[in-house]
Amino acid sequence: MVTTRKTKARVTTASHRRPLPEPDSSVKKFFKVVLPSTMKRNMLMIPPRFVKLQGSTLSEFVTLETPVGFRRPIKLKRIGEEIWLQGGWSEFAEAHSISEGHFLFFDYKGNSTFSVMIFNVSACEIDYPLDEVHISDSDDEVMDVTEEEYLGTQDVDEINSIKVLEEEEEEGKRVFRGQQFF
Template sequence: MACCRCCCRQREDERAGPHFFKIILSDTLDSGKLGIPRRFLKKYGNHLSSLAFLKVSLGSNWPIELKKCNNGTVWLQKGWREFMEYYSIGHGHLIVFKYEGDSTFRAIIFDKSTSEIDYSSSSGGSNPGPVFRGPTHPRPLTRLELANKFESEHPFFKVVMPPSSMKTSLVKFCFDAFVGSVKGQL
């Protein structure tokens, strides 16, 4: 017996689990907390504990405290700001939350270009693991800081290139400055 499309779609939705998304606005950045939609809370709010876990693509598991208010709102609060900072989440980013049960959400983060972020570059190339990233955790190094740490026994130089220079295969630099900087290395 054939199944109608609406039944099949409903079964697919049930297997996929409940989802909601949030667009990050300035009030979320300023307050350091994110509200969970009331419609989601009506269906699943009773299953949420005071501690939720956000999982990202590389398997990192971030504990985030849930603040339940008397008016029925629930906020991702303690740990949320660190999560945003770690993944460089800013105004206009979009996050899809897939509820997996046991107060665990899979978080899929999209930047302003509507592309999913590169989680490995957000974490400095390493997986943070299931640890809380508090304010005392060192931030990942910038590309320039990483370049400044580079050492070699061979002569080399560094050039800071704006993104626009990546369109060509040529690098312009001052030859006199190059000779002066490697004079002691030759």
């Protein structure tokens, strides 16, 4: 004699109708390994998953910022569902000596701004160059640095005051007039 056993499965409506999870919009970080094709094209593709989740928040230009405050606007190129860093990318790469095998870590800060950490082929973070400095032809070396750039290089606790000087010529003599801040 053969006996069969009946098993009943209980399906609840809650588990049966569970909605699919929404895409994780908290995805704000990604990395890229610089390949020969990246160097040849002079463009860097943003990963498709990041584009799917955050691409609509990106404007025509994004800002890349390194840990030392080097900031550069980069124009985006949209090709179908892809987004590429294009206009200004080759200058950014050249300024940081980015080449094949480098590892780039991007952290999206919002407002079309990315913080970028760069690692070379030794797997160590690079020594970042400072932003461009302009030196005048006069006897004195003068750097054109905005107040914002200067403050970005200083620890807030170390700043007691900043004095902005204006140079004026008065009867062949240099006269400095300034305004105290803080």
